[in-house]
Amino acid sequence: MSKTLIGSAIIGQSGGPSSVINASILGAIKTALEASEITRVYGAANGIVGVLNDQLFDLNLEDMDELELLRYTPASALGSCRHKLPEIGDDDWEYKKILETFKKYNVRYFFYNGGNDSMDTCNKISKYCLKNGYECRVMGIPKTIDNDLYGTDHCPGFASAAKYIATSIAEISLDTRVYDYGNISIVEIMGRNAGWLAASAALSNLNGVGCDLIYLPEVPFDLEKFIDDVNDVYEKKGKVVVAVSEGIKDENDKYISEYASSKKEKDKFGHMQMGGLAQFLALQIKARTGAKIRGIELSLLQRCAAHCASKTDYDEAFMAGKAAVENAINGSSDMMVSFKCQRGSKLSDYKCEIELLPLELVANYEKKVPLEWINNDKNNVTKEYIDYVLPLIQGETELPKVNGLPRFARLKKILVK
Amino acid sequence: MSKTLIGSAIIGQSGGPSSVINASILGAIKTALEASEITRVYGAANGIVGVLNDQLFDLNLEDMDELELLRYTPASALGSCRHKLPEIGDDDWEYKKILETFKKYNVRYFFYNGGNDSMDTCNKISKYCLKNGYECRVMGIPKTIDNDLYGTDHCPGFASAAKYIATSIAEISLDTRVYDYGNISIVEIMGRNAGWLAASAALSNLNGVGCDLIYLPEVPFDLEKFIDDVNDVYEKKGKVVVAVSEGIKDENDKYISEYASSKKEKDKFGHMQMGGLAQFLALQIKARTGAKIRGIELSLLQRCAAHCASKTDYDEAFMAGKAAVENAINGSSDMMVSFKCQRGSKLSDYKCEIELLPLELVANYEKKVPLEWINNDKNNVTKEYIDYVLPLIQGETELPKVNGLPRFARLKKILVK
Numbered sequence: 001m002s003k004t005l006i007g008s009a010i011i012g013q014s015g016g017p018s019s020v021i022n023a024s025i026l027g028a029i030k031t032a033l034e035a036s037e038i039t040r041v042y043g044a045a046n047g048i049v050g051v052l053n054d055q056l057f058d059l060n061l062e063d064m065d066e067l068e069l070l071r072y073t074p075a076s077a078l079g080s081c082r083h084k085l086p087e088i089g090d091d092d093w094e095y096k097k098i099l100e101t102f103k104k105y106n107v108r109y110f111f112y113n114g115g116n117d118s119m120d121t122c123n124k125i126s127k128y129c130l131k132n133g134y135e136c137r138v139m140g141i142p143k144t145i146d147n148d149l150y151g152t153d154h155c156p157g158f159a160s161a162a163k164y165i166a167t168s169i170a171e172i173s174l175d176t177r178v179y180d181y182g183n184i185s186i187v188e189i190m191g192r193n194a195g196w197l198a199a200s201a202a203l204s205n206l207n208g209v210g211c212d213l214i215y216l217p218e219v220p221f222d223l224e225k226f227i228d229d230v231n232d233v234y235e236k237k238g239k240v241v242v243a244v245s246e247g248i249k250d251e252n253d254k255y256i257s258e259y260a261s262s263k264k265e266k267d268k269f270g271h272m273q274m275g276g277l278a279q280f281l282a283l284q285i286k287a288r289t290g291a292k293i294r295g296i297e298l299s300l301l302q303r304c305a306a307h308c309a310s311k312t313d314y315d316e317a318f319m320a321g322k323a324a325v326e327n328a329i330n331g332s333s334d335m336m337v338s339f340k341c342q343r344g345s346k347l348s349d350y351k352c353e354i355e356l357l358p359l360e361l362v363a364n365y366e367k368k369v370p371l372e373w374i375n376n377d378k379n380n381v382t383k384e385y386i387d388y389v390l391p392l393i394q395g396e397t398e399l400p401k402v403n404g405l406p407r408f409a410r411l412k413k414i415l416v417k
Numbered sequence: 418m419s420k421t422l423i424g425s426a427i428i429g430q431s432g433g434p435s436s437v438i439n440a441s442i443l444g445a446i447k448t449a450l451e452a453s454e455i456t457r458v459y460g461a462a463n464g465i466v467g468v469l470n471d472q473l474f475d476l477n478l479e480d481m482d483e484l485e486l487l488r489y490t491p492a493s494a495l496g497s498c499r500h501k502l503p504e505i506g507d508d509d510w511e512y513k514k515i516l517e518t519f520k521k522y523n524v525r526y527f528f529y530n531g532g533n534d535s536m537d538t539c540n541k542i543s544k545y546c547l548k549n550g551y552e553c554r555v556m557g558i559p560k561t562i563d564n565d566l567y568g569t570d571h572c573p574g575f576a577s578a579a580k581y582i583a584t585s586i587a588e589i590s591l592d593t594r595v596y597d598y599g600n601i602s603i604v605e606i607m608g609r610n611a612g613w614l615a616a617s618a619a620l621s622n623l624n625g626v627g628c629d630l631i632y633l634p635e636v637p638f639d640l641e642k643f644i645d646d647v648n649d650v651y652e653k654k655g656k657v658v659v660a661v662s663e664g665i666k667d668e669n670d671k672y673i674s675e676y677a678s679s680k681k682e683k684d685k686f687g688h689m690q691m692g693g694l695a696q697f698l699a700l701q702i703k704a705r706t707g708a709k710i711r712g713i714e715l716s717l718l719q720r721c722a723a724h725c726a727s728k729t730d731y732d733e734a735f736m737a738g739k740a741a742v743e744n745a746i747n748g749s750s751d752m753m754v755s756f757k758c759q760r761g762s763k764l765s766d767y768k769c770e771i772e773l774l775p776l777e778l779v780a781n782y783e784k785k786v787p788l789e790w791i792n793n794d795k796n797n798v799t800k801e802y803i804d805y806v807l808p809l810i811q812g813e814t815e816l817p818k819v820n821g822l823p824r825f826a827r828l829k830k831i832l833v834k
Contacts, residue, residue: 046597075591174492175721180463299713304592393821404810
């Protein structure tokens with residue numbers, strides 16, 4: 001048993017939002033509010049930026065009923081950021097400000113909810129506190145629709161995005177089949193370097209209508225082969241639905257979307273801003289086949305469509321937040337909560353347990369779709385992928401509605417003076 | 418009481434699909450299958466094109482359980498078309514072929530499920546049959562997400578699209594508010610000449626998060642004023658969500674989307690193919706404000722997202738199909754089923770009754786959003802619009818799921834030999 005650590009807690013969110021990211025902070029907030037070791041629970045306004053600028057919400061002042069709605073509310077409720085901390089030692093003024101805030105509020109617990117970059121932030125803060133002899137237990141709570149975090153079976157947020165994508169593609173597929181003429185639809189799906197989400201388009205076929213071809217960033221994209229693939233299906237069936245990851249690259253490692261626009265800018269982490277790929281590919285095929293083609297970008301909805309979230313996903317997201325706080329109270333630090341899962345021949349065989357992974361193992365490493373889960377033609381995924389993802393999308397959201405529309409959480413977000 | 422007419426029935430679908438269009442044909446098919454006056458029930462493959470080409474599905478051979486799934490299945494299950502019949506008298510070979518098919522199968526009931534153009538088709542067929550002394554009762558079953566059919570309170574399909582749009586915009590709006598920097602999102606919504614659907618973005622505000630500005634085709638679009646409007650909200654709030662109808666036009670009646678692309682083609686009814694408007698407007702604002710901007714096209718999903726349909730909508734869609742058959746059996750012909758509705762101070766005061774309207778009143782006339790339901794600044798709608806649409810989006814879909822994904826109807830669609 002580790003020594004009891006008494007003090008306040010900061011909970012922050014970072015990176016792109018998801019449909020269940022707030023279920024994770026609800027798990028963390030509730031557990032922290034109930035814990036006798038935690039004296040006060042603060043929310044960082046816009047993640048680490050709020051800690052840097054001493055902008056914290058006093059979560060003890062929120063109504064419990066409203067907090068409970070966080071379970072079903074998409075998009076980071078505390079606000080997010082894409083702020084990258086410098087390497088420790090380069091110029092420590094940011095770390096000094098963070099430590100200043102920690103000391104000012106006697107922060108002894110820091111919970112950070114995000115993806116790769118957020119685990120990097122988490123790891124650096126933990127190392128800086130250790131180096132400076134300030135005792136603070138730091139825990140990462142995973143979140144990314146991209147599902148590319150190392151070491152965990154999957155990431156909260158991924159399954160709801162996958163469920164929305166598979167549902168939407170089944171519906172789009174039905175829609176594109178109604179007319180008596182040929183039709184090709186290209187659906188662009190998020191995922192910068194890993195194809196987990198684009199691959200979920202394959203789920204749409206399970207109930208008999210869906211997606212014909214899928215292109216992932218894990219294998220080089222060949223435009224000529226792509227056009228041939230689409231043409232083959234078009235000639236056989238007259239209707240084609242194609243899913244492409246926004247992150248597909250050619251054999252020279254250049255994003256195909258870069259050909260679509262030369263004016264793309266990089267964000268602060270050096271990631272390319274994506275978009276316009278579906279239209280670009282649609283034009284390429286139209287020029288070669290003359291077929292009626294539509295490019296569809298699922299855009300923000302794939303990461304925020306809480307109305308089509310997976311119950312399994314938000315239950316696990318909640319569990320991850322709760323486990324982060326419980327384990328920190330019990331002495332863990334410098335860890336990311338992760339999932340260890342078992343699957344069997346039936347969906348009901350699925351079991352998900354928490355394990356902790358050292359942050360430095362996780363930070364900045366991107367997990368990709370295994371190449372053996374991609375078919376030989378490099379234009380679809382195998383049954384292994386389906387078996388992996390199917391248990392994760394089970395169960396429906398219980399999103400409360402008022403006036404026939406979602407009633408999302410409205411926090412007071414009272415700043416500490 | 419009208420004379421009993423014994424014979425077979427054809428049910429067809431035409432125009433763009435919707436989330437509840439198959440609930441209407443389910444209402445018609447079930448009622449027709451049960452009616453002693455109707456000897457056989459055929460589905461036209463791809464609407465009137467199937468009648469022209471003698472391609473009919475024998476719906477008596479379908480399983481009832483599978484037919485029942487039509488209630489929740491989006492996109493025209495019998496196939497659709499955009500075929501325009503010529504004026505009667507110009508060149509009657511198409512009408513002759515239609516009459517040939519009618520006579521071959523002793524078709525005495527013709528039910529056609531569609532929008533303006535479909536009611537035009539319906540009206541012409543009815544007139545041609547009358548002129549040639551062939552007794553056939555012809556009934557239109559309304560369907561259009563655009564909600565622009567004359568004489569009916571609203572059209573099946575509209576409310577589900579509106580519910581999806583309002584839900585999605587609430588979610589997008591939350592998503593765009595998470596970062597610590599300014600953000601403008603432009604959401605492009607379907608509606609060629611009427612702004613009913615774009616206006617539904619206003620519903621997203623009812624539960625506290627949603628849309629700031631709405632632009633409809635009913636009033637001329639002024640790009641300068643638009644940029645000023647967006648800038649005003651941006652300066653006050655830092656985040657802006659804008660809904661624009663794809664059909665907005667400038668004061669010279671030119672579609673703004675035509676400025677976005679010079680390569681647009683017209684479809685067979687002379688309608689301009691839309692798209693790319695959100696991106697175009699986003700670029701205009703970016704050039705003037707430098708703000709971070711995203712153009713989002715809701716694309717096909719707004720008309721096929723059955724997973725977010727309104728129960729009121731599919732119940733009414735079913736009722737419309739049922740009423741078409743019942744009234745035809747009782748002697749009505751040359752009519753479109755329409756809705757007469759009452760609204761009160763409470764949502765539960767809403768009542769919807771069937772009435773019949775002569776097809777020639779309805780065909781080719783487009784009903785627009787009343788100008789008095791648009792605010793003085795021409796950038797939003799008034800409470801009258803909300804009161805009108807709110808009862809229509811009530812109730813949730815009961816879409817059956819298998820594997821956590823929609824299980825849509827799979828008809829056998831056996832062609833009559």
